[in-house]
Ligand SMILES: NC(=O)c1ccc[n+]([C@@H]2O[C@H](COP(=O)([O-])OP(=O)(O)OC[C@H]3O[C@@H](n4cnc5c(N)ncnc54)[C@H](O)[C@@H]3O)[C@@H](O)[C@H]2O)c1
């Protein structure tokens with residue numbers, strides 16, 4: 236199938252390379268020339284395991300990128316993978332979606348054949364039908380249902396495992412309003428849907444939109460509940476990991492997403508939970524439990540710094556911060572808990588020195604004013620440090636040597652596998 240993908244960030248680039256891998260002809264339409272150049276040169280514009288090789292394999296043959304929206308006319312289906320950030324008050328910002336839909340609609344105005352537009356971005360219920368559809372109709376001069384089809388197909392991939400998540404998901408959710416749209420998408424995803432591990436959910440647009448938010452809200456709230464139980468465990472002097480491992484043996488609860496610690500960050504959970512809270516309020520419903528999930532999450536970095544301050548006088552202290560990305564396996568630092576930890580250390584007079592295997596450049600670029608110095612290795616960050624905090628559970632931290640520290644005090648927000656025997660103090664946030 237000929238597929239165009241509008242927006243080539245974490246999702247658009249990943250699904251483009253994966254769809255090319257499945258045998259489709261794919262073109263990425265992207266406004267950032269650097270990203271376009273990277274893909275056409277066979278390079279991955281982001282760090283994501285398995286992506287680089289796929290782009291290198293398909294660039295110039297089944298995969299290419301362009302800034303020219305006109306190229307969508309040579310395709311049968313377009314996926315909108317545009318950003319859906321939050322506004323200041325947490326509500327959904329639809330500016331990029333509107334802009335992308337306008338450009339796409341304009342390009343489709345001179346297309347003779349039918350076209351299917353699929354919203355892949357995370358959007359609140361009603362957005363596909365009430366915002367994207369009317370813009371496409373106005374710009375293309377074609378009506379939905381009369382040559383223009385609309386669908387909503389949320390994405391559940393995780394950063395760090397995006398390629399394998401996309402190619403082998405638990406479920407594919409297709410929100411459609413016509414049999415044609417549904418059968419086109421079933422055909423597109425056929426190699427994925429033929430796996431017994433993947434369920435197909437066929438539903439309407441609104442349900443598809445809400446399934447994505449409900450999924451993320453559930454997972455974020457689960458981690459917040461795990462963190463609250465972890466905080467209580469710590470107060471009792473109990474090990475939350477032992478407790479929750481046993482709790483997770485109950486099939487109704489599941490053992491996954493049970494890691495307590497510094498909390499959730501990233502480009503999705505914070506903004507999606509905020510958008511759903513704001514959306515619920517707009518509908519006249521007070522989302523108390525989601526509010527509480529955010530409050531617990533926001534408290535974890537402060538608890539980590541407090542715990543460190545129980546052992547180290549923070550004023551003037553050099554503190555190594557191990558990890559900057561919001562989770563291991565990615566260079567994404569959006570809403571990373573590590574940033575909050577660094578700001579709090581600075582507020583309390585400490586001198587944070589941070590190290591991350593892949594995310595330092597992103598931090599420097601996105602948060603140039605972050606009050607931290609950066610080290611080229613964990614041992615450089617730890618050298619002469621008066622204390623250390625673990626903010627991201629990168630596997631390489633398991634093998635860290637803390638020997639060069641001025642005081643071997645380590646406070647762990649992620650339960651890495653350290654040998655605590657040689658440490659003066661080793662404290663887990665929830666154990
Ligand atoms: N990142 C994830 O893990 C993930 C997973 C599932 C769903 N989502 C959702 O997918 C959507 C995209 O997320 P992302 O992380 O890929 O975002 P991103 O910010 O990484 O990428 C978006 C891309 O769109 C480009 N863009 C912006 N305006 C454009 C326009 N008018 N025309 C063409 N390109 C334009 C940007 O330059 C950028 O490269 C969001 O709604 C997000 O919530 C993200």
Ligand SMILES: O=c1ccn([C@@H]2O[C@H](COP(=O)(O)OP(=O)(O)O[C@H]3O[C@H](CO)[C@@H](O)[C@H](O)[C@H]3O)[C@@H](O)[C@H]2O)c(=O)[nH]1
Nearest residue numbers: 390391392393394458492493494498499500501503561562
């Ligand atoms: O037991 C756990 C699991 C996760 N986290 C934290 O939760 C955050 C999110 O982790 P994860 O869900 O693995 O990463 P994302 O890449 O943000 O993926 C989430 O957000 C995506 C964007 O919407 C969805 O597509 C995915 O299904 C959803 O898992 C990270 O800060 C993790 O450190 C924990 O603290 N404890």
